Every structure is written in structure tokens, then in C-alpha cells.
Amino acid sequence: MGSSGASGNLEGEMEVDAFRRLFPLRFHERHLLESIRPDARPLERARESTVALGAVASADGSAMAKIGHTTMLAAIKMEVMTPSSESPDEGCVAIDFHMPPICSPFVRPGRPAEVAPVIAKQLSDAITSSGMINLKELSLTTGKAAWMAYLDVYCLDADGALFDAALLSAVAAFSHLQIPAVSINEDGRVVTMSREDGDGKLANDPVIKERRKLTLNCILFSLTCILHKKYILADPTAEEESVMETHVTVVLDSSSRLVSLYKPGGPVLAYASAVQDCIALTRHRVKELQKILNEAISDMEVD
Amino acid sequence: MEIDRPDGRTQNQLRPLACSRNILNRAHGSARWSQGDTIVLAAVYGPKAGTKKNENPEKASIEVIWKPKTGQVGKAEKEYELILRRTLQSICVLTINPNTTTSVTLQVVNDDGSLLPCAINAACAALVDAGIPLKHLAVAICCSLTGSGSVVLDPSKLEEQKMEAFMYLVFPNSVHSVLPEGSLHVDGEPMEHGIITSVTHGVMSVDDYLHCLERGHAASARISDFLRRSLQSQALGNPSKAA
Amino acid sequence: MLSGFNVILSTISFSIETEEAESLKQQVSFTTTTIPTALLFSGIPFEKACQLRVKGEGGLSAATAGTMVGLSLGEKHFIRGGIAQDLRTDGRKRLTYRPISVETGVIPQANGSARVRMGTTDVIASVKAELGKPDLLQSDKGRVIINVDCSPTAAPIFEGRGGEELSTELSVALQRCLLGSKSGTGAGINRSSLMVVEGKLCWDLYIDGLVVSSDGNLLDALGAAIKAALSNTGIPKVHVATAASADEQPEVDISDEEFLQFDTSGIPVIVTLTKVGRHYIVDATSEEESQMSSAISVSVNRNGHICGLTKRGGAGLDPSVILDMISVSKHVSEQLMNKLDSEISAAEADETES
Amino acid sequence: MDGKPLTSPASFIDQMVVPGDVVLDLSSMANQTIKLGGGLRQDSDAISVMKAGKLKFSRPNKYWVESSQKRYVPCVEDTVLGVVVDSKADNFLVDIKGPALAFLPVLAFEGGTRRNIPKFEVGSLLYVRVVKASAGMNPELSCTDASGKAAEFGILKDGYMFETSTGVSRMLLSSPTCPVLEALGKKLSFEIAVGLNGRVWVNAGSTSMIILVANAIMSSESLSGTKQKIMVENLLRRFQ
């Protein structure tokens, strides 16, 4: 910002790319004046998003979500655990978020990204506190066995709005999840049943759980916005995030209740009006994402 | 609709605040902040020369180290560190000491609810103690919502667990100004109503959130006054107290 | 741009057939066969594709040994020239080993141990047997864990974490050569013989190699040392108390006096052929290794079958050269196997005498 | 430029201010030149506070916030006590308690030439003046006053150096002489050098006297004038 004065006489003869690198803030502010962004989006428009279900064959539920270039792969693996004594009829969900070195030039092997555990915590807070998943549904036999759903979200390409994409892929993976059919054998161990030998075993094993889907009480979607001066930019790219540092992430559930409003600092203060604008943008975005997810689910069912 | 709180407070009542500064000899700035039984110790070292790789050397950088009372540093602590760092960065004037690093260490002495707001208040007092240039102060408050939708301020740990939802809000302090009333207003709102940081937990309606914001403003003005008085008490090291 | 690909190729001709180029042939080859693929897409001037490529720089052992040895250009030429004329700097022929000496039972605490010296290369291998529970997936087999450590005293580059990469490389190569495939075929060590009670109890063999002094050909020396250490290994006899129920661990009584000799007949020897210039040599010193373009380590058992193969060094080799190297190493392995057997029995005779 | 403080800032002068407070409104004081000292910054028409402390005004037009810190931020024309950390061909590297080490050019001495470069061992204590202090660069020091004379600058031998806060240093240097020094000076004779960076050096005839003076200064922080005098008297009584 301090160099803005010096740029005055230079910028006339500079190429756009050089100007973008040298004076990123001025570059973006010029665009904002025209109410447009470097990728030709209007300020309030989110990037094109896609969801593909069942991307990982070896998982019980999986989904790949893309928002612009940002790509997330989420997969759920179901394992069996002994439930804790406080909640003997509940299963458990363990959520983790990974940023492997392939996703960004700033992540190196052996040195995990600083934001990865924070996004993992946010995901897990949003999903558990919203009551999206009924943990009782994950119970197998009270006090003996319950499902532990391991959800791992991998960032394959990091280009801004990581939490939004991670949440989208996580929600999609849960809506794709098929809890495997299992029975409990003589030793009390839970074993899977493949479809063909299911009939023959019916008589032998006492408890059998059918292959089933998980019911989701509500569905969560989120939108990250940048606040810069008077402008609100929806769904920022990595470049925009690095130049303008005030971010607000709003998470809403399907009945428009607020699950999280997350603004970690930033030079711009958010006033009630801006907060309401962000929430309104998120409401709009929820409808878009709901449509995208529904289409992905119906595509899956046709196949 | 009155709510019975275990410690007999009213809904809007904060726990007793206490702040003492300059309590550590080696640190360049330090403060101890308590809200009831929640106590956090903050120490500031620096500015030291140089910034870490991937940080902008044209600005001062701030690092935050969170030390939990017991146990290891996990994801929750990493999240606290990030929120604190972003929050403190937004109140510091980063262009004055470029290419330096200021480190803020927070030691949790006791956690009885509203831990993060308490830590933010402690860190802010410690930054002032170290003389780090600040745009303004930050005051943090925890608001919680009961099942019936009423707002309870500064919940203890027990209350936090029972609440439907709670949120941590950080606002600028209310400043004294020579400027005519209203000149610092943005969109018709005074500057101290702007949210620096907002972290929520639990599901609530949007109206509930906005309601909490208002109550948070009122409470933050009180904390802000307390912080000003505590900073003004000339006798350094003499703890100031407020009920 | 792409449609012009073939056209470009056909118009290139190289005219570096001068005597100068001839003399460089040992160390330099021209990349005349193909255009670098990236070139097609990056739009970099074509001249770049024709630049000289110095062979022999690739490869971990070459790189590490190279920095350690630090030869002058003249010395490099001398070594290469010698190898080309079948007379190496220490007077050996290309396929002759340095004198091998074997000493067994060097570590009394271990179940078996041996020290092997090849010239100034000096390695120790020890075998420890511990009772353990077999893996669920392979309930009828014991475990064998091979680990190699490069002592910082062996070479300056092993100081700190310098030896770590080489240690892993050697461990992996030894595992490949001695443990065979997943189903167990080709394994030098018969893991089924380590079974005590199926699914319950087995012997776990911990094989540790230590490089005391490094002067090339570490893999062959370690292979020989492990072979010697295993033939020196006695595994205590175990008496299993009967009547243990299905899910309990059986009680055992480990004998202090009775030992079972470990069967080492199937253990292969490892022969590393190092390619310097157009020729291959066995038992290369570290000076010679610094001049290699690539090397192939082959483990051959008594039946003349290949039980493991690792290529080292990044430079490419023609497939026919590889096959030729395999057949040469097979031939060499017979002599090495016999020599090693006689050394091992001599060493064991020494041990019992003393 | 009448020097008379305007009505509005008057309410803040000599008052405690905290970061964020707006103390001057430039739009209402057109045609005036003001000088801002430490702890103040300009944000378009508003002058706001960055540090907690007392707002000070000095005629005709200087404003600053007086506060006390353990860390020193270099400022041009400050006299400080520095410790030599290293010596290079052109500069001595000196620790002045700031964020970065300061450079003391080997020629920045009275009559300094290439031939008579002084030799300072690592650990030597110097009384120096800050001549350059810009953001992003190491500060530069000098062992001469503005006219190139050595004045009282240079190495401090013997004695005892201790660290206090910048507030204590400023109190010691204030005029009229602060109560501690006044009370001590009546009974004892000692040498003292005070750096604005919170370092104080004391030398006297006997070690016990040095310790007494040092203790008196260190415990004077946060005491009022009369209390300082009582404290000094108590100490002196024990000493005699």
C-alpha cells in the first residue's frame, strides 16, 4: 500500500501481468471500481461449482467437490468401535482435513499447513453442532458395538474458499454414504456380508444390519466473503484472499438457521449491515448448492 | 424472562474483571486477565528482528503461542492461535516496525468458560504494556443463547455446556475523541459496533445472532471502560479490579 | 506446432564425428535419439535439445561417493582407461573380487553375528531372535526385519543424517534380495521355519547390518555378512505347554542349551555389477563407484535362479545390456558362493577352536 | 501558531489516553504546523493514539504520548546506552534494546579517521547518540554530538549498568531533577549516565554505594515524588 504513490508514474507503461504482481491491491481495487473481478465475475457471484459422488471406490461414501479450481475429495470409511459408557447407543464421527503437498506451492512434505487443523476443527464443529447426523443411527448393538465414521477430506487444489469446498464435499460424502451390511459372529466381532453370501448366513448370525443410507437431519452449506472497504466479494480465489485479508464465512443449514458466522480478525470491521449482506448472499448460495447436490444425487441414482 | 444462573448473576451481568500488567520480569509486556475463575496470562516479546518465511517482510508479523493448562496442543489450540493472531494483527499498526516479529504467548491459568475472549483481552492488555503500536484496543465477550432464545453474557464453563449456542465477539474499544459526535460512524453505526472477530458455536436463527450482537455491544462498552480505567491507573503492577 | 514434429526430426543431422568427439566417447554421449518431450510444449529453442549430457552424474551412490572421493580429471581418466583395458587401479581384473575375510560370532549377545571385510570395506551383521505374535494375514510365518545403519565413522558424509538415505536404500535392497515376494517364493530365509505355534507364536528375526568402514560395494558385503551371520545363528528350542485354549497365548519354555541350527542353504549371494564406460566390474571401490553410470545388484541362489534385482544409478540402460549383466553376474555368483562358503566354514572352525 | 493549545485537545493534554483515542482534529486547526512524537499517528484529518500513556504537549507545537516500556524503539537524537556485540570492518554492532542491532560507524568519533579507529571489546558499554532511525533499516549511532565534538559520548568504564523501563530513564532525565536523584545527590557523590532506552549506568567510590543508588532508582518507578524521597531516606539510613 505504501508503494501506491510510486506506482503512479510506472503503471502507465507496465504490462497487466507485471502490474498485477507488483501492485496487487491496486490491481484489484481498479476492478472493484468497475464492479467486476479479475476472473470476470460480478462481486457477489460464486465460481462455478460441481459435485461428483462416489469418487473413491474403496470408501463407504465419497464425493469430489470443485468450486472454481479449488478441489476437495472427501471419503468416509466406516469402522466398528466399542461405544463409550456415557453414550452406549451412539456412534461417532471423526473428521480430519488434510492439505497434501500437491495442493499448493506453500505446503511442503513433513510440514503440515497451518490452516489444515483449523479447517478440520471448523468442519467438525459445524457438522457436530448442527446435529446433521443422528449419532444414534450409527449404533449397532447398545454398549457393544457402534460405527465410527472416519471422514477424511483432502484438498487436491487450493484456490481460495477452502472451507466452503471442504464442507460441500463432506456433506456430499455423507449423503452418498452407504452403511455396509454387517452381522455379528460368534466371537462378538462385526463382520461384513457380501451380497451373495448374505442369504446363506441369515440363520447363523444373530444380529444383522442391512445396507442402508444415513438420514441427514439437515444439510449445511457455506459461503466465504471478503470484506474490503465497502465491497463484499463472494467466494474469493486464493489471490483475492491473500490481497484482501478480511474474510467472513457464513454457514447456514437447509432451514436458513445460522450454524456458524466466522470472522477471524482482519483489518475491516464488519457492521451489522455487512453481516446481513453476507448472510443474504449465503442464503442465495445455499439454493445454488442445494440444486447442484440434488442433481449429483439424482445422477447417481440413475446410474 | 429471568434466567437463574448458578452463581446468581443476572443475564447481563459479567463476572468480576481483574487485570494486572507488567507482572513478568523478562517479558517486554505482560498482563494477567481474569473474568471470574477464568484466568489467562499473556506475555509479549519483541518486536524482534526478522519475519518468518512466507510472511510479508514489509509488515510487522505477529506470532501467537497458546499454552493450554494441561495436555498437549491439539486442533482447538491451533484454532485459538490462528484466531488470536488474525485478531491481534487487525488491531496492530503493522507498518511501523516492518520486518519484525512480535510474539505473544498465552498461558491458560484456569478455564471456567469464555476462555478465548479472556485470552484476547489479556493479549490486548499485554500488547499495550509492551508499547506495541495499536490502531485501537480490542475487547472480547462471550454471549450465549439459551434454548428459549434469551441471551446470557459471559457464561461460565458449566453454563457454556448447557447453552444451545454461544459466540465469541470482539469489538474495538469505545474511544474518546475530539471529533464531533458521529464523525467516526460507519453506515450510521459507531466504530465500536464493528465486529473484529466473530466465532460461533451451535445453531441459532439469524435474528438471535443480531440480538446477541447488540447485547455484545453493550457489554463490550463496559469491558472497554474497565480496560481504559485499568490502563490509566498510573501505578503499574497494581492490579485493578471491577465488579 | 505438433504437426511439425516429424519434420523437425528428419531435418536434424549431427556432424560431430571428429576425433575430438571420439575421445570423449567414454564419458559423453549425445542425446540424438529423441527430442525432449517437454520441448514440444514449452517452446524452448531447439538447440537446447542437442546439448551434451554427461553420464555418470546420476545415482545416489555415485553422487555421494563422488563428493567423498573428489578425483581429478586425470585420475578419472586413469580409472576408466584401466577398466577398459581390464586392469584396475589395484591390479585386479574386471571380474575379480578383493580378498574376502569372514569372522563369525563377533557379537556374543546376538543369536548370530558375522563380520565381513572386502578390502577396506568392513561390515558387521547381527541376528537376534525374539518370540512374537505373527501377523493376522500371514499366520503361518515369522517376521524378518532387516535394518542397516551407516556408522558416521565409515565415511564423513554419513555424519548427522547423511547416511539415512543410503541406509534406507540398502535396507530395501536387502529385503528385496533376501525375503522374496509376498507369497514367499524366492525367499532366502524360510519364514515358515520360524513358526512355533501357528497363529500364536513365532520367532521374529531382527537382522541388523552396520557399515563400519565404507569403500564401495556395501550391498554385496552386507549380503555376505548376513549370510554368514545366519549360518552362525542358533535359535533356542521352544517347548510349548499343551492344552492352551483357543484364544489364549500358549505358555512356553525356552531352552538354554538346545539350539536349532538355522538353515542357510537357500540364502543367495548378492553380486553388484557396476557399469563404468562400456564395461562392468564387480566389487567396485568407492573411487570406481564414483565413475559409474549405473549398477545392477543381483541376488542369485545356489540353483542359479535370480531371487532379487535392484538397479542403482539414474542413468538408463539398454535392455539387452541388462540381460547381459544378469548372465555375467550369475556366472560370477557361483565363484563367490563357493568362496564365501569356504570362508564361513573356516571362520566357524576358528570360532569353535578358540 | 500562537502556541495556545486549542480548546478541544486541551481536554486530553496531560491526561491518560489509550490506543484509538482521537486527540486532534486537523480539519479544525487549518494553517497550523504540528509535530507528532511517539505514540501518535495521523489518519487523514484525525490524530489518533497508538500507545497507552499520558498525552504531552510542548510549546509551540509538539505532541507526544509519554509511556514506559521495557523495549526501546530507536528515535533520532535519543541518547542511549549500547553494548558492543560485534565489530566489523566499517561498523561496530551495538545492542541498544531495539528490535534490530544498531550500527556505529568506526569513523563516527571526534576526529575519526581510518588510522585511529578505536578498539572496543565485545561487551563494552557505550554512551551514544542515535543519528538515523528509519523503518526497515538498522539504526545508526554516533559517538559525537551534532557539532562533531566528542562531548560526553564514548565508552563507560567501571561502574554498574542495569536495565529499567524507558519511563524511569525519562524520569531521571527530566528537569527539574527528579526527587530520587535530588535526595541521593544531597548525601552521596556518584556518576550516572542515563540512556533513553532504559539503561542506566552508575559509578561511585564504593561498591555498596553503587548498589544503593541502583536500588533506589530501580524501586523509584511507580512511586510518587514524596514517596521516592522517603524511600531514599530509608535506604540511606540503613547504609550509614
Place this chain on the structure above:
Amino acid sequence: MAGKAASVPSTYSPSPTQKKKPTIFKDVDWVRPDGRGFHQCRPAFLRTSAVNAASGSAYVEFGNTKVIVSVFGPRESKKAMLYSDVGRLNCNVSYTTFATPIRGQGSDHKEFSSMLHKALEGAIILETFPKTTVDVFALVLECGGSDLPVVISCASLALADAGIMMYDLVTAVSVSCLGKNLVIDPISEEESFQDGSLMITCLPSRNEVTQLTLTGEWSTPKIHEAMELCLDACSKLGEIMRSCLKEAVSISKE
């Protein structure tokens, strides 16, 4: 919740009741689980520029084996290392926690990283980027057998996409020996019962082998046969990779 997971008692993956019988592989005429012929590779899907944040990247799918490789650089070396007039190559291979049938079993593959390094370094013209490092990071999204060969081929595609100068593409193929049969491009199930395996990485246009590993007991004619098989597959794979790159260029040109 995630924090709680640590304190939760250990979990296990419910496995099928009976074990698969490996004997079917030993029969004289058995069929591969996916119905392929012994000398038939799995259908491959290749795509370049899969990761926008990287200088070059590729995504490769061989049946259920799915691999993504990003290339960064040439960029400043991470450690302050000695001056080097040739570039450095840094390779890393990691697995997702859900890559393997049982969760979290494929995370540490140190030797894969060094094998990848050795397979690639012979093909890259390191002289073109002195003093700098090229990072090749691979993530195995799902492993369905022949992971390393797929990683290597994918990495060379990503290097080409990044515009790193190479003498040739690097292709890698492995064969498994099951009883008397040689099967190419084995899936995990076949790999777990194999009697021997051979992997070749080569520069197909130059007909050079950069890496060769072999386990199990092999006779010389068998090695001969396996190498022929691999080299043939490698050169065919090379053609496919080439056309994938050409396609990418022609698309970007439009």
C-alpha cells in the same frame, strides 16, 4: 468431536467372514478377477493440468489405482544448500488415509519416494535449472495395485506438463508372476498372492531402462519374457501419454 476420537477405543474394519482362497491363481487356466487377459493392461485414463496451483500436474487412473502428481518449480531450494550447477529433484509420495482397504495403512512410503526419484532423474535434463529445485509430489488417492509404476508414469506426465526439459517421457509397468503365469499390470489382489514381481521404468523412445526391480525367484528365460512384456507395454503407454499431451496442447491452442 475430532478431539474425542483420540480417546476412543481402537476401531477395526469389519472384514468379510471367510478368507479368499489364493489357490485359484495357481490353477492352470484361471481368469483374472477383473476378467482381463494375462497380457492386457487395465483401461487407463490420463489427464494433464489437474491441479491449477501447481506448475504442472497430471491425474492418472489405471482401473482403481488413482494417482495425482503435482510438479512445483523450478524454484528456490528449500534448504540453503551448497552451490550446485545442476538442478535438484525432490520427490515425495504419500497416500490418502482411504487409499487402502483398511484405513490408514499406506501413509509412509519412504522407499517409494526414493524409487520415484531414481526413476525420474535419468530422464530430466537437470542442467537446465541450476541452483534450483523441482519438486514432484504424488498423492495416491486410491490404490488398486501397481501403485508405483502408475505414480512414475503420472509424474513424468506432470513434468512434461510443467515444461521441465526431459530427454524422454518415463513410463513404468510391472508384471507379477503367479504360478507359471506372468500377468501384466497386476491389481492389489493379484499382488498380494504373487510369487514374484518385476517392475521396469524406461524411456520408451530411447529404449533405455532407468529402473528395474525384481523380487521372487526367477529363471533367466522368465526374466527375459517378463522384460519383453514390460518394455512392449511401456512403449505403448508412452504412445498414449504422448497423445494425451498433444491433445492438451491442441485444446489450449483453440
